[in-house]
Amino acid sequence: MLRLDPDALGELVAGRRVAMVSGTNGKTTTTHFLAAAVREALGPDTDRLVHNADGANLHGGIASALGEHPRADLAVLETDERVVADLVRLGRPEVLVLLNFSRDQLDRNHEIKGLGRSWREALAAAGEDGPVVVANADEPLIVWAVQTARHVVWVDTATTWTQDASLCPQCGSPLVRGPEGWRCTGCDLAQPPATYRVVDDTIVRPDGTVVTPALNVPGGFNVSNAACALAAAELLGVGTEAALTGMRTVTSPAGRFGTVTISGSRARLLLAKNPAGWAEALPLATSATVVLAIDSAAADGRDVSWLWDVEYEQLAGRSVVATGPRAADLAVRLTYAGVEHRTVPDLAEALRGHPEPVDVVATYTPFQRLRKLGGL
Amino acid sequence: MSTPATTNDVAGQYGPGAGPRVEIVLVYQSLLGIYGDRGNATVLARRLAWRGFDAVLTVVEPGEALPDTGHVYLLGGGEDAAQISAVRALQADGGLHRAVDRGAVVFAVCAGYQIVGRTFTVGDPSVPGGEDQVIEGLGLLDVTTTRGPRRAVGEILSRWRGRDGQESLLTGFENHGGWTRLGPDARPLADVEVGIGNCDDGTEGAVAGTVVATYPHGPVLARNPALADHLLSLALGEDLAPLPRPEIDTLRAQRLAAVRARS
Numbered sequence: 001m002l003r004l005d006p007d008a009l010g011e012l013v014a015g016r017r018v019a020m021v022s023g024t025n026g027k028t029t030t031t032h033f034l035a036a037a038v039r040e041a042l043g044p045d046t047d048r049l050v051h052n053a054d055g056a057n058l059h060g061g062i063a064s065a066l067g068e069h070p071r072a073d074l075a076v077l078e079t080d081e082r083v084v085a086d087l088v089r090l091g092r093p094e095v096l097v098l099l100n101f102s103r104d105q106l107d108r109n110h111e112i113k114g115l116g117r118s119w120r121e122a123l124a125a126a127g128e129d130g131p132v133v134v135a136n137a138d139e140p141l142i143v144w145a146v147q148t149a150r151h152v153v154w155v156d157t158a159t160t161w162t163q164d165a166s167l168c169p170q171c172g173s174p175l176v177r178g179p180e181g182w183r184c185t186g187c188d189l190a191q192p193p194a195t196y197r198v199v200d201d202t203i204v205r206p207d208g209t210v211v212t213p214a215l216n217v218p219g220g221f222n223v224s225n226a227a228c229a230l231a232a233a234e235l236l237g238v239g240t241e242a243a244l245t246g247m248r249t250v251t252s253p254a255g256r257f258g259t260v261t262i263s264g265s266r267a268r269l270l271l272a273k274n275p276a277g278w279a280e281a282l283p284l285a286t287s288a289t290v291v292l293a294i295d296s297a298a299a300d301g302r303d304v305s306w307l308w309d310v311e312y313e314q315l316a317g318r319s320v321v322a323t324g325p326r327a328a329d330l331a332v333r334l335t336y337a338g339v340e341h342r343t344v345p346d347l348a349e350a351l352r353g354h355p356e357p358v359d360v361v362a363t364y365t366p367f368q369r370l371r372k373l374g375g376l
Numbered sequence: 377m378s379t380p381a382t383t384n385d386v387a388g389q390y391g392p393g394a395g396p397r398v399e400i401v402l403v404y405q406s407l408l409g410i411y412g413d414r415g416n417a418t419v420l421a422r423r424l425a426w427r428g429f430d431a432v433l434t435v436v437e438p439g440e441a442l443p444d445t446g447h448v449y450l451l452g453g454g455e456d457a458a459q460i461s462a463v464r465a466l467q468a469d470g471g472l473h474r475a476v477d478r479g480a481v482v483f484a485v486c487a488g489y490q491i492v493g494r495t496f497t498v499g500d501p502s503v504p505g506g507e508d509q510v511i512e513g514l515g516l517l518d519v520t521t522t523r524g525p526r527r528a529v530g531e532i533l534s535r536w537r538g539r540d541g542q543e544s545l546l547t548g549f550e551n552h553g554g555w556t557r558l559g560p561d562a563r564p565l566a567d568v569e570v571g572i573g574n575c576d577d578g579t580e581g582a583v584a585g586t587v588v589a590t591y592p593h594g595p596v597l598a599r600n601p602a603l604a605d606h607l608l609s610l611a612l613g614e615d616l617a618p619l620p621r622p623e624i625d626t627l628r629a630q631r632l633a634a635v636r637a638r639s
Contacts, residue, residue: 103410106593107529107551110455114500166406172457174438302530303549305593308415328627332598335623336415336422343623 023099033229040246105301260374413452415595442471451488524555532571548592
């Protein structure tokens with residue numbers, strides 16, 4: 001990781017209106033939604049906007065995007081979870097969107113609570129100068145982490161993934177879930193009432209109006225991402241209709257959901273980095289043959305035990321190709337899941353010879369390689 | 377073969393429906409389930425089903441009583457707060473002690489390993505109020521765990537003297553801050569070739585009677601079918617026929633080569 005002098009990042013961001021987006025899953029797409037909404041409102045003045053669209057979300061990536069757009073006075077920044085606290089301190093953001101917070105790389109899982117604490121402390125230190133936080137009310141760790149924010153706009157994202165939050169981040173007691181959402185059995189931490197709500201494929205705004213985002217990226221989780229982006233866009237002064245029109249222009253943010261040709265086969269690329277992401281992506285993989293690509297580079301997480309928390313059983317009866325440097329681990333998982341498969345470790349080889357389009361679900365590193373192979 | 381609805385809820389019946397019944401109990405998945413160790417339950421249930429047994433996989437959560445009918449009880453890895461909740465609930469339940477008394481197998485991984493020992497230490501010295509706390513374990517294994525000088529994270533390879541005394545390699549991924557020392561009533565499961573293991577003293581895991589504990593994830597039984605079958609043999613009191621699966625041989629060859637190349 002390029003670790004810049006923090007002052008340098010502070011200088012680059014100074015004088016700009018900043019909106020940040022972070023979370024484990026969906027931050028690239030949500031940042032694209034928000035940037036597209038802002039761009040729509042700007043009209044021909046698009047030079048006023050800087051957005052790290054390629055997903056380079058650490059100190060170095062953010063600094064280089066800012067450096068390339070010295071005259072942009074609006075910055076929409078995808079921000080890695082580890083950079084949130086720094087950027088809150090240095091960037092004085094107006095809006096901070098926090099989507100979700102689940103285990104990602106197992107070998108670094110023990111850092112999660114510490115990251116949440118760093119957000120809390122940065123928001124507390126920022127005080128009245130801190131950002132308005134747009135936060136997912138369904139995520140206990142996020143709700144706890146933003147208690148110190150000056151103002152929070154809660155979004156009920158109708159999240160269904162609950163496996164990573166069974167204990168209260170405040171007191172350690174068990175959490176229970178009911179019709180009113182989740183609450184702690186040991187202290188007063190509970191799901192806050194939301195002002196933006198996702199209901200099926202619609203978003204209910206604070207005034208009760210219901211809008212249909214009609215996005216051009218698939219998946220219910222993207223409606224949730226769009227709800228968070230809409231809330232953030234409206235806080236920045238973008239009108240509802242302009243925001244929605246902008247968000248509909250997003251089709252393959254940083255390659256996600258994009259279709260490419262690799263080794264003569266048409267392939268749609270889906271990214272899944274962790275069990276929560278796989279739970280979202282696998283149901284979207286509807287092609288007769290599905291290609292699954294696994295690696296264990298640092299960005300993927302060096303421990304692939306998480307394969308056993310993904311419901312690959314749902315692929316039984318389909319034609320599955322296991323690929324990537326850790327294809328052998330996936331092959332064993334699929335064997336125990338009762339899913340017939342072929343193992344072809346080389347990515348380009350795995351994509352060869354498919355007469356019909358295939359859906360490819362990949363972890364981070366093979367996803368980036370596939371983008372390159374497909375020129376996306 | 378019937379399949380459970382989802383692996384997110386792995387509970388269910390595995391097997392032909394007419395074979396001998398064997399119950400696998402996955403203990404507190406919501407607390408001890410973040411490192412994929414539920415895969416150990418899937419592995420045992422499938423290996424039984426492939427051999428014609430009817431495996432019943434029961435998932436028990438805190439507040440529910442552990443069944444007294446299990447043949448194998450599985451504990452996995454989890455975070456500090458979850459580990460404390462789990463050990464308190466298990467102490468109150470008492471089911472694991474009863475299981476060991478009647479000769480059932482307890483297989484505990486990582487945080488689960490520490491829980492079945494005498495005491496373990498949790499805490500995060502980097503935060504106020506995060507001072508070390510010594511927590512009473514279940515005392516099923518004569519081991520104690522304290523904070524290690526550094527976190528053990530990475531691929532681990534160890535040599536296990538298998539069921540018949542034949543040496544067998546165990547491969548997995550260890551990720552733990554606690555260092556575990558064995559007392560006289562426990563013996564190591566394996567000798568470390570690459571990695572930290574119990575406390576960088578060359579030993580890994582611990583065994584006493586039908587209680588078997590180890591650090592690696594992977595899940596460890598997915599990568600080491602000989603250990604999986606050993607646990608099943610212990611529980612059933614009979615030897616099991618080998619179950620060749622070329623995918624597993626390929627995976628083992630690859631992991632062994634990778635961990636040795638790095639060391």
